[in-house]
Amino acid sequence: AQSVTQLDSQVPVFEEAPVELRCNYSSSVSVYLFWYVQYPNQGLQLLLKYLSGSTLVESINGFEAEFNKSQTSFHLRKPSVHISDTAEYFCAVSEAAGNKLTFGGGTRVLVKP
Amino acid sequence: KAGVTQTPRYLIKTRGQQVTLSCSPISGHRSVSWYQQTPGQGLQFLFEYFSETQRNKGNFPGRFSGRQFSNSRPEMNVSTLELGDSALYLCASSFVAGAVTDTQYFGPGTRLTVL
Numbered sequence: 001a002q003s004v005t006q007l008d009s010q011v012p013v014f015e016e017a018p019v020e021l022r023c024n025y026s027s028s029v030s031v032y033l034f035w036y037v038q039y040p041n042q043g044l045q046l047l048l049k050y051l052s053g054s055t056l057v058e059s060i061n062g063f064e065a066e067f068n069k070s071q072t073s074f075h076l077r078k079p080s081v082h083i084s085d086t087a088e089y090f091c092a093v094s095e096a097a098g099n100k101l102t103f104g105g106g107t108r109v110l111v112k113p
Numbered sequence: 114k115a116g117v118t119q120t121p122r123y124l125i126k127t128r129g130q131q132v133t134l135s136c137s138p139i140s141g142h143r144s145v146s147w148y149q150q151t152p153g154q155g156l157q158f159l160f161e162y163f164s165e166t167q168r169n170k171g172n173f174p175g176r177f178s179g180r181q182f183s184n185s186r187p188e189m190n191v192s193t194l195e196l197g198d199s200a201l202y203l204c205a206s207s208f209v210a211g212a213v214t215d216t217q218y219f220g221p222g223t224r225l226t227v228l
Contacts, residue, residue, distance in 0.1 A: 034216070036219070043219040043221040044205075046217075046219075099163075099168070100146070100158045100169045101156075101217060106155060106156075
């Protein structure tokens with residue numbers, strides 16, 4: 001069985017400061033890794049994903065995540081946040097051959113001016 | 114390409130009733146998954162349909178069911194509603210090519226309140 005742990009339930013951060021959201025997973029098989037973002041009263045939007053290849057993946061809005069197989073982690077980072085980054089962020093895994101996503105508990109990011 | 118849509122967006126029901134939620138996947142996507150999101154349990158996988166077949170199932174009671182036919186929109190049904198069924202129900206669609214399943218794209222959800 002797979003599981004995902006997001007170590008921080010809330011992260012307050014000042015505008016233009018860096019942020020890191022931590023995600024660790026456990027699985028007995030190869031996995032795909034995802035970060036989704038959820039804005040208030042909306043569904044989930046895909047931020048970035050790791051399927052294979054380069055362990056560093058980037059999104060179009062400045063986020064990046066690095067897959068570390070030895071530490072079973074997929075931490076999300078952004079060097080400089082904006083007010084509009086205020087949202088809840090979910091880390092998720094799926095088995096390489098399946099389609100069931102297992103989510104972490106989410107991390108609420110509150111960007112303060 | 115239009116995104117995933119869900120109807121209705123909001124729904125209020127009373128205990129014991131049943132409810133049907135509908136999803137319109139992205140054109141060409143044959144895999145549709147359903148998730149329940151609650152403050153206490155977070156995001157939990159309900160089931161996945163590939164074309165008309167249920168391919169994966171989460172740990173939910175039989176009151177939760179789905180159906181997906183080629184000539185109609187995918188639906189999920191919850192019978193004999195309980196207060197604890199109050200949640201945001203999310204539908205996600207993905208493209209499948211052979212044994213490879215692509216990324217899931219989520220709809221905005223249906224907010225169900227059970228009174």
